[in-house]
Amino acid sequence: MKRLNIDLDERSYDILIGQNILSQVGEFISKRLEPSRSIIITHPSVRNLFGEKIESGLVNAGYASGVIVIPEGEISKSLQQAELVYDRMLEMNCDRKSTLIALGGGVVGDLTGFIAATYQRGIPFIQIPTTLLSQVDSSVGGKTAVNHPRGKNMIGVFHQPKLVVVDLDTLQTLPKNEFKAGLAEVIKYGIIADEKLFTFLENNTKEILSLNRDCLEYIIETSCAIKAKVVEKDERESRHRMILNFGHTFGHSIETLTNYTQYLHGEALAIGMIQAAWLSVETGECSENVPIRITNLLKKFNIPVHSPNLKSEDVISSMHHDKKTTHNKLRFVLVKNIGSVEIVDDVPELAVKAALNKNH
Numbered sequence: 001m002k003r004l005n006i007d008l009d010e011r012s013y014d015i016l017i018g019q020n021i022l023s024q025v026g027e028f029i030s031k032r033l034e035p036s037r038s039i040i041i042t043h044p045s046v047r048n049l050f051g052e053k054i055e056s057g058l059v060n061a062g063y064a065s066g067v068i069v070i071p072e073g074e075i076s077k078s079l080q081q082a083e084l085v086y087d088r089m090l091e092m093n094c095d096r097k098s099t100l101i102a103l104g105g106g107v108v109g110d111l112t113g114f115i116a117a118t119y120q121r122g123i124p125f126i127q128i129p130t131t132l133l134s135q136v137d138s139s140v141g142g143k144t145a146v147n148h149p150r151g152k153n154m155i156g157v158f159h160q161p162k163l164v165v166v167d168l169d170t171l172q173t174l175p176k177n178e179f180k181a182g183l184a185e186v187i188k189y190g191i192i193a194d195e196k197l198f199t200f201l202e203n204n205t206k207e208i209l210s211l212n213r214d215c216l217e218y219i220i221e222t223s224c225a226i227k228a229k230v231v232e233k234d235e236r237e238s239r240h241r242m243i244l245n246f247g248h249t250f251g252h253s254i255e256t257l258t259n260y261t262q263y264l265h266g267e268a269l270a271i272g273m274i275q276a277a278w279l280s281v282e283t284g285e286c287s288e289n290v291p292i293r294i295t296n297l298l299k300k301f302n303i304p305v306h307s308p309n310l311k312s313e314d315v316i317s318s319m320h321h322d323k324k325t326t327h328n329k330l331r332f333v334l335v336k337n338i339g340s341v342e343i344v345d346d347v348p349e350l351a352v353k354a355a356l357n358k359n360h
């Protein structure tokens with residue numbers, strides 16, 4: 001088992017990455033916390049797959065454990081769903097030493113984190129991400145949120161988990177398209193910070209797609225280590241943490257303009273990264289070789305690379321509504337080389353339009 005630590009003073013925590021470690025969650029908790037009880041928040045299908053292992057481990061470690069099951073899908077990331085969970089927690093007499101366990105993907109993690117941050121002014125929580133995307137991104141770094149009808153993640157708070165447990169075995173049952181969408185996020189880490197990771201992905205496509213354990217461990221550990229370093233430097237995203245949003249401004253426009261129905265988040269991100277790389281060519285940041293290399297790697301993994309037919313005016317207007325833009329300026333993370341990016345404010349709309357036309 002690998003152990004990474006994210007150093008945030010009194011909010012520091014471990015990220016444990018291993019195989020067949022879910023039954024040890026109770027032990028991991030007892031080394032770090034003294035919960036009065038633990039409550040797992042999860043989806044029905046995820047509970048069926050992994051709930052038993054974790055629950056029996058918790059009971060063996062001496063913790064009373066309860067489970068709150070929430071419906072699948074983005075629909076659960078809402079204030080209404082949060083209220084239903086608060087009701088259940090109050091019925092269960094949860095107190096300030098109760099610990100929540102988020103078992104699932106990004107929806108479960110973001111909702112559980114939000115509830116943990118707000119229930120009785122904040123209680124501890126643990127992330128057990130079961131999708132590649134949540135293992136390398138949303139479970140680490142303490143961003144929690146629910147959606148508002150007018151925008152994704154509009155209501156939220158920073159609240160770091162006390163522990164993240166990544167069990168590679170959970171990827172064996174993950175649908176292939178979701179696995180590949182998670183790979184887009186891993187590729188992102190190569191682009192923003194680590195050419196060696198990017199080259200590894202280029203050279204080990206087959207092994208990764210066949211879920212070779214050593215490869216999975218390497219790419220997840222490397223991605224989490226990059227994210228941990230970025231978050232350590234700028235926990236609340238005053239600026240540097242924005243590099244984690246490479247490709248996201250374009251990607252969010254695609255998701256918004258297709259009503260979140262056509263693409264998984266990672267798929268929209270993949271197209272967004274290509275567009276951000278072409279924008280970097282437009283602004284003189286890098287040569288054409290960079291977007292071409294990114295496109296080729298995404299294609300190798302069979303991740304969709306063609307953008308939907310959207311009007312560039314609509315894309316730009318949706319970018320102005322994105323919370324990732326401020327003061328009406330179009331700010332982008334641009335790539336200089338694979339492994340190195342910079343944040344550029346006030347990118348001209350004309351350059352954005354030109355970049356959009358490169359990727360049809």
Ligand code: GLY
Nearest residue numbers: 137141143241244
């Ligand atoms: N997903 C980007 C971040 O955590 O900052």
